[in-house]
Amino acid sequence: MSITHIEHIGIAVENMKEAIAYYEKVLGLACYKIEEVADQKVRTAFFQVGQTKVELLETTDPEGPIGKFIAKRGPGIHHLAFAVEDVAESLKSAEEQGVQLIDARPRKGAEGLNIGFLHPKSTFGVLTEFCGKR
Ligand code: ZN
Secondary structure (H helix, E strand, O other): OOEEEEEEEEEEOOOHHHHHHHHHHHOOOOEEEEEEEHHHOEEEEEEEEOOEEEEEEEEOOOOOHHHHHHHHHOOEEEEEEEEEOOHHHHHHHHHHOOOOEOOOOOEEOHHHOEEEEEOHHHOOOOOEEEEEOO
8 A cells, every 4th residue: 555645634514614714714724615425415625735635524414424423523533534546455455454444445535536434443543534546
């Protein structure tokens, strides 16, 4: 596996509008895109910070993964995404080393990239995502 950088940090928010205002007005970052990922029952807002993005996540359904996360743990950091060359190969490599996967094979995420998640039980409590063009 070859990780090149942190692609993004996913942050679960209760109110996207208020969260965007904080990132824009207080931190001076510009939201360059808002995208709904129907599959994940989530609306995302992106901010570029160097090579890395901040991805705000607001649920579109209380039963979706972000809705459940907030109900259980409150808003805050939800996941860490590493940029990799090849998502399928990286998932396979992690699995071979005993890591429990959420996604056995890549699926489509925001921005048209392939994504795949590792289970936080196997990653010291951090929901971990691989993200890449392949
Ligand atoms: Zn993500």
